[in-house]
Amino acid sequence: xxxxxxxxxxxxxxxxxxxxxxxxxxxxxxxxxxxxxxxxxxxxxxxxxxxxxxxxxxxxxxxxxxxxxxxxxxxxxxxxxxxxxxxxxxxxxxxxxxxxxxxxxxxxxxxxxxxxxxxxxxxxxxxxxxxxxxxxxxxxxxxxxxxxxxxxxxxxxxxxxxxxxxxxxxxxxxxxxxxxxxxxxxxxxxxxxxxxxxxxxxxxxxxxxxxxxxxxxxxxxxxxxxxxxxxxxxxxxxxxxxxxxxxxxxxxxxxxxxxxxxxxxxxxxxxxxxxxxxxxxxxxxxxxxxxxxxxxxxxxxxxxxxxxxxxxxxxxxxxxxxxxxxxxxxxxxxxxxxxxxxxxxxxxxxxxxxxxxxxxxxxxxxxxxxxxxxxxxxxxxxx
Numbered sequence: 001x002x003x004x005x006x007x008x009x010x011x012x013x014x015x016x017x018x019x020x021x022x023x024x025x026x027x028x029x030x031x032x033x034x035x036x037x038x039x040x041x042x043x044x045x046x047x048x049x050x051x052x053x054x055x056x057x058x059x060x061x062x063x064x065x066x067x068x069x070x071x072x073x074x075x076x077x078x079x080x081x082x083x084x085x086x087x088x089x090x091x092x093x094x095x096x097x098x099x100x101x102x103x104x105x106x107x108x109x110x111x112x113x114x115x116x117x118x119x120x121x122x123x124x125x126x127x128x129x130x131x132x133x134x135x136x137x138x139x140x141x142x143x144x145x146x147x148x149x150x151x152x153x154x155x156x157x158x159x160x161x162x163x164x165x166x167x168x169x170x171x172x173x174x175x176x177x178x179x180x181x182x183x184x185x186x187x188x189x190x191x192x193x194x195x196x197x198x199x200x201x202x203x204x205x206x207x208x209x210x211x212x213x214x215x216x217x218x219x220x221x222x223x224x225x226x227x228x229x230x231x232x233x234x235x236x237x238x239x240x241x242x243x244x245x246x247x248x249x250x251x252x253x254x255x256x257x258x259x260x261x262x263x264x265x266x267x268x269x270x271x272x273x274x275x276x277x278x279x280x281x282x283x284x285x286x287x288x289x290x291x292x293x294x295x296x297x298x299x300x301x302x303x304x305x306x307x308x309x310x311x312x313x314x315x316x317x318x319x320x321x322x323x324x325x326x327x328x329x330x331x332x333x334x335x336x337x338x339x340x341x342x343x344x345x346x347x348x349x350x351x352x353x354x355x356x357x358x359x360x361x362x363x364x365x366x367x368x369x370x371x372x373x374x375x376x377x378x379x380x381x382x383x
Contacts, residue, residue, distance in 0.1 A: 007030055007031060008037050010027075010030055011030040012044075012133075014027040015027025024131060024134075027126070029126075031122070032121075032125075044133070045077075045129070049085045051137075052136055055141040056142040061251065063104065064219045064250065065139070065249060066078045066132065066135065073128050074132045078136075079107065082104060083104060083105060096214075096216060140249075146214055146215070170267075173270065174273045193239075193266070196262075196263070197259040197260055198328065200259040201257070201259075201332065205331045212257075212338065213339045216265070217252070218243075218251060218252050218254055218268065219250060225250065227302035228302065231272065231305070232245075232268050233245070233252070234309055234310030235264050235267050236256070236264050238314065239264050240256060240336060241254050241255060241256030242255045242343040244347045255339055
């Protein structure tokens, strides 16, 4: 038995499978003229979100790509869809997934006091919805992350307190105008990171816990994303993780054990904040000296910063391994093998990316100097 296509189906047929603005307008006009289609439109949106999960995406990934490709209106729309879908789908997807939903909930409440995005006129609203759905439908399949990677449940409350302390220390280090204070705060944060990671590794080994590498995705946003990806790779390596950059989609997948993944996220974010502040200050000094600085200066600055920071982190990591002894070294060696194996399983084919557009000597010198001043301290010897 045949039936008449719904308004939503006719709108989708007109708008979602063509790139033109005219097609989008046609679909939006159909939806705007039929208020009864709203419920079906929302339901289909939740289906598209579910389709993104099946293709390997997570809530933070979807919001990040929508923010990268569209605008704030679409971000609010997709956030509401994700939260609605999660409210109906009670499937357990792991602590990182839950944390992403909690962050979305907080952002939505802060932006509008409610989960639902603000409505404008029906045509504009329908246009925005169809633009979002067009993007969701075209998301490619990406490497799925194990959202239920084993974790030591007994240590969770302690972990939360430890990470709260680390975040607070790094926030103060980024905000203070006194280098000595920043160095002391960052050094303490590094000490806590090291202690956290080492304690977790030894505990897992001693209790024969089913601990295994996991993975997370970290956004690498333009501009100068190549230099930022190099910095993230350096931070990952220093924390016994591996990073694989997806340039087209604007993120790196970092593979490692949970305490080390948390350290990478915190340290990368902190160093990026420090690099941006240092670059702004260096540019101001250049302009004060009568020298106009451009994109080339900023690209070279960040490239040098990433390169020099990588050297410093590598030296720190080498010192840690040299100082280690007893039962710790075999534990870390086993973890290194597990991380490498998991990375190769997830990414059987990768290529090396080279930095391009690094041709401003002043930018390079300023970036290298800023990296030397950055609050990166070697972890204490492993004992």
